[in-house]
Amino acid sequence: MGKRPGLRIKMNKLINSIKYTLAICLFCSINAMSQQLVVEGDIAGLEDEQVIFVYYNGTDDQADTVRVDAGKFIWTKKVDEAQRIGMLFSGAFVHFFAEEGKILIKGTADSLNSLKISGSTVQDEADDYKKSMLDIEQQQDYISKHYSTASKLEQDSFRTKRSILMRQQDEREKQYVASHPNSILSLYIVADWANDGDYYGAKAMYEQLAKSIQETAQGKRIGQRLVILSRSFLGAKIADFTQNYLNGVPVNFSDFKGKYLLIDFWASWCGPCRAENPNVLKAYRRYKTKNFTIIGVSLDDNKENWQKAILEDKMPWLQVSDLKGFKNEIASYYGIMSIPTTFLLDPEGKIIAKNLRGESLHQKLAELLD
Known part of the structure; x- marks a missing residue:
């Protein structure tokens, strides 16, 4: 019996169609995975039974709770853009920056504020920024530690020094935002100013940010915050209510x-x-x-x-x-x-x-x- 070329052609089309469909599914699967954040924690001595992650879902702040087993935990979440995540333990609240991919968190329970966080380029930037501010932080910590036991004269000196340090910190933050307009870290520096109620300072820095940063979910949120703050800046007239x-x-x-x-x-x-x-x-x-x-x-x-x-x-x-x-x-x-x-x-x-x-x-x- 002779071969049936028509059937072979149809079979080839079917096979090619299946291959094409599988390729699309594979692409979609890889793309979906690329939007997935996976946080793996390994904290020696951590006795907490759970860890709470606080994040922004584009509309509101949300909290997820994950179980801890012998100091280890895993949290996964679909993310659309890099953002600052809060991690709540029984004895500390730790912030870190996360983006799609795998984030590794390692450390010990007695040093929760010194955890090693890797896998995020924004977190690497934040670590470098923190090092640049370390001299101010150490001086502020010294004042806080010794203020209550100091004499009145020393307390007066501490207050003056603290005011100077705060101005220095403000100037460095302004300079960082001005020189890093495309940075997510800069956006969160502005967010901290806005959340502290500093309308003029936050607005000036926000306007220096790149449009692409302003248009992120968190960028839009800060823009809305500034609109609210404009109602209560110095010189604003109070609305009747x-x-x-x-x-x-x-x-x-x-x-x-x-x-x-x-x-x-x-x-x-x-x-x-x-x-x-x-x-x-x-x-x-x-x-x-x-x-x-x-x-x-x-x-x-x-x-x-x-x-x-x-x-x-x-x-x-x-x-x-x-x-x-x-x-x-x-x-x-x-x-x-x-x-x-x-x-x-x-x-x-x-x-x-x-x-x-x-x-x-x-x-x-x-x-x-x-």
Whole structure:
């Protein structure tokens, strides 16, 4: 019987089609793998049963928990771009930069802040940057370690030195961003400034970043943060808003126009806030008859705890809240990310100072009202 060329041609087409399909699948598989982040940890002496990874998913911060077995763990996650990841242990919170591929984390449980992290070019850059800032960090650590046991004269000297070191650190960070506009590390330096509420500094550095960096997910997030910060930079006029007093009666901020007003963002569960309240009370008692008042905006979500703290700390000024915690409408509008936070307004409702605490608050009020 003769051969059937037609059938052979069809079979060849079928085989070629299968090969083509397999090639596409293989390419897709390799491409998918290239977008995969794999973090392998080996930390001697780590007794934690789990490690928590905190990352940005392009919309919000997320947390994944992985099990630890004899100090070893593996975490995998699909990533679209390099980003800073937080790793939470029972005794420390460690940041590292990650991108697609395999990241190896090695070290010991008694030195969690000195882990060896390899496999990320951005982390390598961050390690080099940290070394360049080491002299400032060591001097700051020395001051922190010896400040509480120093004499008053030495403490004055330490405060002066700390201010100088902070200015030096700021200048180096600015210089780094200016000279590395295409760096993800630069983006996160800007992010730290923005999260600290420094609108002018963060905005100036953000504008120096390459467009491609600004358009990353984290870059867009910082851009949005700057829009929020623009509402509360020095000289900005406060927007009118309304929230309820303890008894449910609405309080309008426009009612305070014509007075110097301290807006104090706090909460009953905030230790530093509660520690500062006696100082704020002292300022209130001294200047309440001199065209000055205070309004507290609580980031509580429990009315009883809020009311109890007001009574315990003997705060006589107006207090408002919508009992939504950090989702408080006023706090969200102004991008409040940590407390205590304060705004001092002039009689026209413009912000003239922020985050005045301790003696700084009394000095500013004396300058304005004495």
